[in-house]
Amino acid sequence: MDKRKVDVAIIGAGTAGMVAFSAARKHTGNLVLIEGEHYGTTCARVGCMPSKLLIAAAESAHNLHRAPMFGVEGGEVRIDGAAVMARVRRERDHFVGGVLESIERIPEELRLRGHARFVHPRQLQVGDGLQVEAERIVIATGSRPHVPGFLKEAKDRLLVNDDLFELEELPGSVAVFGPGVIGLELGQALSRLGVRVRMFGVGGSLGSIRDEAIRDYALKTFKAEFPLDPAADVRKVQRNGEGVVVSFVDGQRGEVTETFDYVLAATGRRPNVDGLDIQNADIELDDRGSPLFDRFTMRCGDSPIFIAGDANTDRPLLHEAADEGRLAGDNAGRFPDVRAGSRRTPLAVVFTDPQIASVGLTIQQVDEQCSGCFAVGKVSFENQGRSRVIGKNRGLLHVYGEHGSGLFLGAEMFGPAAEHVAHLLAWAVQRRLTVSELLEMPFYHPVIEEGVRTALKDLNHQLSIGPAEADRCMDCGPGA
Numbered sequence: 001m002d003k004r005k006v007d008v009a010i011i012g013a014g015t016a017g018m019v020a021f022s023a024a025r026k027h028t029g030n031l032v033l034i035e036g037e038h039y040g041t042t043c044a045r046v047g048c049m050p051s052k053l054l055i056a057a058a059e060s061a062h063n064l065h066r067a068p069m070f071g072v073e074g075g076e077v078r079i080d081g082a083a084v085m086a087r088v089r090r091e092r093d094h095f096v097g098g099v100l101e102s103i104e105r106i107p108e109e110l111r112l113r114g115h116a117r118f119v120h121p122r123q124l125q126v127g128d129g130l131q132v133e134a135e136r137i138v139i140a141t142g143s144r145p146h147v148p149g150f151l152k153e154a155k156d157r158l159l160v161n162d163d164l165f166e167l168e169e170l171p172g173s174v175a176v177f178g179p180g181v182i183g184l185e186l187g188q189a190l191s192r193l194g195v196r197v198r199m200f201g202v203g204g205s206l207g208s209i210r211d212e213a214i215r216d217y218a219l220k221t222f223k224a225e226f227p228l229d230p231a232a233d234v235r236k237v238q239r240n241g242e243g244v245v246v247s248f249v250d251g252q253r254g255e256v257t258e259t260f261d262y263v264l265a266a267t268g269r270r271p272n273v274d275g276l277d278i279q280n281a282d283i284e285l286d287d288r289g290s291p292l293f294d295r296f297t298m299r300c301g302d303s304p305i306f307i308a309g310d311a312n313t314d315r316p317l318l319h320e321a322a323d324e325g326r327l328a329g330d331n332a333g334r335f336p337d338v339r340a341g342s343r344r345t346p347l348a349v350v351f352t353d354p355q356i357a358s359v360g361l362t363i364q365q366v367d368e369q370c371s372g373c374f375a376v377g378k379v380s381f382e383n384q385g386r387s388r389v390i391g392k393n394r395g396l397l398h399v400y401g402e403h404g405s406g407l408f409l410g411a412e413m414f415g416p417a418a419e420h421v422a423h424l425l426a427w428a429v430q431r432r433l434t435v436s437e438l439l440e441m442p443f444y445h446p447v448i449e450e451g452v453r454t455a456l457k458d459l460n461h462q463l464s465i466g467p468a469e470a471d472r473c474m475d476c477g478p479g480a
């Protein structure tokens with residue numbers, strides 16, 4: 001058995017691990033980055049980037065379909081599934097290539113290949129032939145799709161996000177399980193590319209939406225495009241000669257069976273901590289076996305072990321993985337001089353159409369923290385000027401503010417350009433702006449942000465700060 005002694009070992013060469021490596025390397029040259037499977041990161045290989053590429057193709061198809069609304073006739077829309085998938089992979093490979101170049105810039109002696117697990121709190125077994133003794137360890141092992149047992153009956157026709165982008169052709173039909181973030185993004189994209197999609201959920205949740213009125217509106221909107229039951233009663237999933245048969249109870253028709261080419265499991269993700277023999281790490285775990293850690297230092301208890309990215313389940317998003325990797329790597333490098341870093345305002349965007357966005361505190365958190373001392377400003381985009389101009393006038397925005405202080409606390413949106421609106425609002429929360437201060441900012445005409453102003457005016461009025469919002473805002477043009 002080979003042995004190696006290092007100051008810092010980082011497990012996982014995904015986004016969090018690579019950023020942790022760079023941060024730790026500023027403090028020591030005696031460190032290793034350990035990768036058990038593929039280089040290239042989940043985000044670039046099978047996550048953010050290929051999913052957005054598929055969505056971009058779907059958006060193009062959708063724009064052709066809706067062109068006649070503007071009096072523009074483009075003839076019959078034909079989707080070349082093989083070409084769609086080829087572009088997804090070609091562009092995906094471009095992004096993965098960028099990551100691989102960064103990996104190659106790391107000296108070879110600092111990169112180890114092999115699955116790592118804890119033997120002792122400071123000792124890792126890497127693959128079969130190497131033991132690494134590390135003064136400090138960063139766990140950055142990411143997450144993987146969770147597939148409920150009954151879906152495994154789909155056998156060779158079961159897909160998870162990792163497999164979908166490898167299909168040579170677009171399938172004819174897909175049963176999507178899980179109307180969460182991944183299910184909605186991929187399911188809607190497939191549907192807009194001409195794939196017959198039916199979506200099944202449990203418990204009624206939809207994407208990341210926490211505000212009930214917005215959830216109901218979004219559900220109605222998605223259901224107009226493809227069948228979606230967020231609280232489905234699925235009786236059986238079975239592979240047969242033709243594909244996968246799904247038996248489920250339909251409100252009107254009773255028990256129904258429908259056959260699909262594939263089942264896509266988008267039923268949540270699990271952190272990759274169970275394969276680490278974490279019980280040997282001598283750190284405290286929660287009741288699901290995940291390490292307890294401080295989200296400002298990423299440190300597990302008072303140990304020299306840190307955890308970053310999806311592995312800790314806190315905010316499984318790319319920019320958070322990078323921030324956490326930086327904090328964890330810096331602290332592992334400078335240990336024992338551990339320092340707390342600041343965390344950014346929560347910001348999440350789901351790339352459906354309309355998009356879903358959440359910023360700052362959720363409605364439940366506002367309720368908890370302000371115990372009734374808050375108000376909700378609202379706008380519908382149905383009659384919003386710019387949204388109508390571009391034919392994207394669907395959706396709602398709810399903005400939350402605190403009584404007394406007038407502080408802007410958070411927002412949830414299902415609507416046009418939510419990815420951009422959410423950034424403005426997140427920056428405002430992080431700068432601790434009041435609703436009145438936000439209203440002092442310039443608003444151009446005619447833009448979607450005028451809708452944001454309408455919601456903020458409504459909020460200010462409810463907080464009894466500033467003038468009441470007029471039925472039709474005369475200083476902001478028609479339908480603003």
Ligand SMILES: Cc1cc2nc3c(=O)[nH]c(=O)nc-3n(C[C@H](O)[C@H](O)[C@H](O)COP(=O)(O)OP(=O)(O)OC[C@H]3O[C@@H](n4cnc5c(N)ncnc54)[C@H](O)[C@@H]3O)c2cc1C
Nearest residue numbers: 012014015016036042047048116141142309310316317318
């Ligand atoms: C379909 C999809 C779409 C997404 N879209 C978005 C998006 O639009 N925006 C966004 O912000 N986020 C998105 N995400 C989430 C984002 O991809 C993740 O939050 C982020 O990639 C997590 O990075 P990470 O470094 O924690 O994990 P990873 O990049 O998964 O890295 C973990 C690494 O650890 C390795 N590893 C695991 N166990 C071991 C071990 N024992 N020994 C050695 N190595 C090990 C793995 O092989 C892997 O390479 C998406 C995710 C998916 C699945």
Ligand SMILES: NC(=O)c1ccc[n+]([C@@H]2O[C@H](COP(=O)([O-])OP(=O)(O)OC[C@H]3O[C@@H](n4cnc5c(N)ncnc54)[C@H](O)[C@@H]3O)[C@@H](O)[C@H]2O)c1
Nearest residue numbers: 177178179180181182183200201202267268269316349350
């Ligand atoms: N745009 C983005 O930022 C983006 C995109 C994709 C993924 N992500 C990240 O990846 C994470 C994981 O996404 P996800 O969609 O896998 O998880 P999720 O938690 O968002 O959704 C899982 C969904 O599956 C449902 N579900 C669970 N068991 C089921 C069953 N047996 N049958 C039917 N439905 C079932 C859940 O009710 C939920 O709606 C997200 O939380 C997000 O952080 C982000």
